[in-house]
Amino acid sequence: MSAALACLRRTSKRRRDAPDHALPPSSKQPLMAHAGADAAESSSSASASASGGDGASAAAAAASASSAPASPREVHFFVRATDSRTIAMHAGRDDTVGAVLDHLGACGYGRDLRLVYAGRQLAPEVTLAELRLPPDSTLHLSARLRSTQHPHAWQLASHIASTAAAAESDPSRIPAAAFALDELVKEFILRAHRANLGLSRHDRASTGEDRAAADHAAEYLDIFLQAGAALALVRLYLSKSPFRSYAESAIKCFIATDPSSLPMDVLVVTAPVLLEFCRLLSLAAGKKELLYRSCRRTLASVLSTRPRLPPSMNSPTRLIEQVLPFARETVDVVLDGLASMPMLISPSDLDEFSNFLKVMCQQARHWISGEGPMPSNLYSRESEHGDTWIWRFHNMSMDMLKRLDECLKTLEMDLSLSSESTGVMDSQTTWAARSHILVMLTELDFISAIYEDVGHNLQLVLLAHRAPLNALVRCSKRNERLHWLVKHKNLLCFEARRNLVFMMLPEGKDDFGELHEMLIDRSHLLDESFNYIAQAKQTELRGGLFMEFKNEEATGPGVLREWFCLVCQALFSPKQVLFSPCPEDKRRFYLNETSAVDPLHLKYFTFAGRIIGLALMHKVQVGVVLDRTLFLHLAGRSITLEDISVADPVKYASCKKILEMDAAEIDSLYLTFSRGAHELGTEKVIDLCPGGQNISVNIRNREHYIDLLIKNIFVDSISSQLTHFMEGFADILVNPKRREEFFECLDLEDLDRLLGGNNNAINLQDWKSHTQYNGYKEKDRHITLFWKAVERMSIERQRQLLFFWTSVKYLPSDGFCGLSSKLYIYKTSDSPDRLPSSQTCFYRLCLPPYTSLKMMENQLQKITQEHVSCSFGTW
Incomplete structure (x- = not known):
């Protein structure tokens, strides 16, 4: 027995879920059942106990069993109970299967039991000697007749388990298969994959191909666990056998990312196997064991892909309880890195941290049914039961927040000292290297959707350390998960907000093969530009632009900047009747409700939205800015009276005057809930609400009248134009669904600076x-x-x-x-x-x-x- 397993045995002895039960001795050879170091040490009595179904206890059972060598007349094996507990057994070779069943029944495991091995039910009258069980075999306890659809999988998994057990128990008599344990595991994985490919058309049609495939792969891997293959491989790896390296190679088959060795349909359901390896290796080999860390990292990656989980893991509570210990280890690694002087964390540790936290948050939010964060008084009661996952996850989150608060405080002091000594902050490269702090803040934001006080305290931390927060966001590289900072935009400076919105825009490509090429005739600038941009696919535009003017040699970014300015100048010209300039600011434009005089006006609005998005993407200031009414609509916000003051100062003044009038003055205007409008050269009356022409405006309803009037003029009357402009702009975003979020992150003044540039005199x-x-x-x-x-x-x-x-x-x-x-x-x-x-x-x-x-x-x-x-x- 290895020293690691001996240590494991001593740990298991303290488990509260493995009680001992004294039983009368068998009339034949002594029969013993146990699951830990508390097995009976006397031949005059037997005991039975079971572990809680985890691999660590199984390993403990294995360690305990190996610590008491069986006599030549004894057989040592494991039984997997129906409640997923693992029972370590010692029995005489002459004992029958029926005697084993009777003993388990007397221990409280039920009546009418059956034992299954390698996919077949064992006859009660057969003796253990006749079964010729390999060392440390695993039998399965069932309360009814059990059949399997995958007998070959059972046979191969049992062969892997028995081969590994033989190599561990008697290295002098090694079967030839021990030299190819990894090949046996690969063959098992390949069989699972082939089973998926061999699904009948009926299965694919009735259950869906992906789901049926996942079910078959999950069934195969469950057989791998039930047959004891995972346990046997870990025991061999932890032993002093010269064949331990073969076990390591076999275990690594489940860590591989190469589709040829681990197909994707199998990879997505490997979580239970990886979890078993992690439990066994963690307890027996320790947290620093490289193979354990590889298994843990792969487990985090597989779980974060949101695979279909087997019944043992598909409950949020069950999954969180199983994953939380490993997540806590990863969090501790990250916190230790932050506590060091350079505050460095390796990318692999950061990825593992993010993957585990992602899984935890998803399952916790599923557990609370998406009803928002739990009030603090609800989960603070869990502190009385410190072993509940709710409270442990909360404590872990608060530890993270406390350490981040300390880090930001240190960075703020460094930033202050740097500015005082040099007048400038550290280089962008230096701050970009600290981007892992933003990753951790991002995870805490997700956790704030679960715990009320985490969100409150996170807000206080960000508010207290605005300077380092802005430095981190300003220098952060592209990361779409940082969009949560939009709700904290009041804490961010313009440069930080600018960097956030640029993350929502494509980067473009420098390779000319990826660019959308245009050859434009200056004399037909707008028409040809429209044809190139409006008819292009979204993906073509997101890759970037390459253009040149006909009969000119000039190309490159300078010509592209010139083209943007010329196109915007032509597109927003009043001659096109698409946009109208604000009376007091000729650079600012809003949509023209009479644009329908051009039959192509809606397509041109889509084109205009794309041009604005492309100008922002290529960071070209075109000298054109949008009116507040258009900006608010793009941001999904409502428009008020104060918002129209620049676009229509006359209408603004008249509405303000109506609000200041007394009742008699309003009545004398004879206003109704309607307005006059021009459409294709004709006058028409538009109702602001059903029957509006018959509803008079008075002192009681004037505010409602003004609200409806503004909505009709600046939203309803141009709804089609607005929709096409928004769709054109969203075409350029990396994720078109983030259009409102893009504008929500900015103030109108921010967009003016990004799009219009500096309109002041040149310094x-x-x-x-x-x-x-x-x-x-x-x-x-x-x-x-x-x-x-x-x-x-x-x-x-x-x-x-x-x-x-x-x-x-x-x-x-x-x-x-x-x-x-x-x-x-x-x-x-x-x-x-x-x-x-x-x-x-x-x-x-x-x-x-x-x-x-x-x-x-x-x-x-x-x-x-x-x-x-x-x-x-x-x-």
């Missing part, structure tokens, strides 16, 4: 500080003349020059530092009568050496004419 000093020179020096006379000429330009001329230089007309909200690179001025050898040129992809302005301020101004004036600046760049 010339900022421009200079972000410009570098090639061939020139900063103090050269030509550069001095250049900046003096730029300084004397109008704001619009400066924008045209910047657009000619970079294809950027509206800077990001943080100015030139928000661009992807510095700007460059290259000296050319061209004569002074030549115009400047640019390479917009690289932000390069190629400037001839003009000798006077007048010459410099004249040449720059020529390239800043709008019809020139939009088509003069080169690649």
Whole structure:
């Protein structure tokens, strides 16, 4: 017996669920049944006890049995009871199956019992000697006649168990099959897979192919457990036998991710086998055993895929109770990592942590029937019963929250010291390396849907440590599970919110083979752009864009930025009758309810939604912003009177006046719950509610009238246009269902900065500080003349020059530092009568050496004419 199993035996002796029962001795050879170290040590009496059905107890039973060597006239074997308990047995070789059954019946296991081995029922009159049971065989106790649909599976599983047992008990007489235990296990897995493939059409039609396949695979793996194959393999692995490595290879067959060795239909139902391995190895080999950790990690991965579980695991309470000890181990590993100075956690440990927590949360929420978090007074009563999973899971969650609070406090101090000493925070790479803290906060957010106080305390922790939270979110890499932070957007700065919404947009591809290619004629810019974008599949657009203008050599990101600006300028032009500019802010647009004059207007609204989404995806500021009414509708929020002040200041003023009137003044207006509207050149009256033309507006119902009026003008009258615009925008998102969440994460001012850019005057000093020179020096006379000429330009001329230089007309909200690179001025050898040129992809302005301020101004004036600046760049 190995030292590990001896340790296991001593542990099992303390189990409360394995009581001893003194029984009269058999008239024949002594018959004993036990499941732990408390077996009878005297030959004058026998005892019977059973473990709670877990593999750890089975291993304990095996250890105990091996500690008391049987005589040549004794047979040692296991019995699996109907309640999943495992019973270790010693009996005489001359004892019959019937005597064993009588003994088990006397121990309280029931009457009319049957014993099954290798898929067949054993006759009561047969002696144990005649059965020729391999060492440590497992028999199955049944209260009725039992049959199996998979006799070959029973035979192979029993062969694996007996081979492993023989290799462990007597290494000097090893069967040849011991050298190929892993091949036997692979064959067993392959048979399970073939059984799935061999399902009849009737089975597939009546139960569904996937479900039937899963049932067959689960039945096979259950046979593997019932036959004692898992237990035998672990015993061999833990022994000092020279064949223990073969057992390790066999166990690893269930850890493999290669579909050729572990097909997916089998993989998804391996949880019970992995759980058995974890129990046995954990108790017998210890938490640091590499094979145990591999089994535990695979168990977490398999469970997180939400497989169909067998009856022993399909109860939320049962599954949580079985998984919680292993989840707690993983949580402790992660907490220990956070407690270290670098706060580092390995990716594999983090994945295992997330997978276990995902399973726990899913099952717990299923247990509470999705009715929301439990009030704290409900589960605090469980503290009186500290062994309940409800309270243990809660304590584990609070331990996580406490450690994260400490980590964020440390990061906040580091951030403060770093800012004081250098004036800047740590690099983005440094903060990105701490992203595991956000992963743990994410798991706690899921747990907050179960425990009321976890959510409350999580909010307090985030509120107390806004600075490190923002630094983590700003520098976080793409992770769709961070969307829960949307509900905490009031704690996040603009840069953090921007990073969150960019995670909802595709990344695009740099490989031109993955890009949606366009060749556009400038003279038919809008029509050809519409054909390329509106008719493309969603997946084609999410991969990115590559475009060029016909008869022009320029290509690349600079040309793409130019195209975005030109298309938006044409699309939002009042000439298209799709959008209307706000009277007091010509850059801000809302949907035009008279757009139906264009028979293609709905398709163009889909196109417009896609263009806006693509501009955000490619981080191009197009100088166009959306009105608050349109923004609120995209975010799924209602529109109030105050929200229409920019889109329709006249209507806003008249409604405000109605709210201020007295009863007589309102009555004198003779208003009804209706409004007049123009449709295709004709006047019509629209009821704001059924029979609205017959309902007068008075002082009591005026607020309701205004609410209905606003809804009709800014929602109902343009509902079709809104729907198509929203669908077009959602086409670009990674997950179209997150459209409202995308806008919910932003304020209107945030979207203005992302889409419209900075509309303020260009900071010339900022421009200079972000410009570098090639061939020139900063103090050269030509550069001095250049900046003096730029300084004397109008704001619009400066924008045209910047657009000619970079294809950027509206800077990001943080100015030139928000661009992807510095700007460059290259000296050319061209004569002074030549115009400047640019390479917009690289932000390069190629400037001839003009000798006077007048010459410099004249040449720059020529390239800043709008019809020139939009088509003069080169690649």
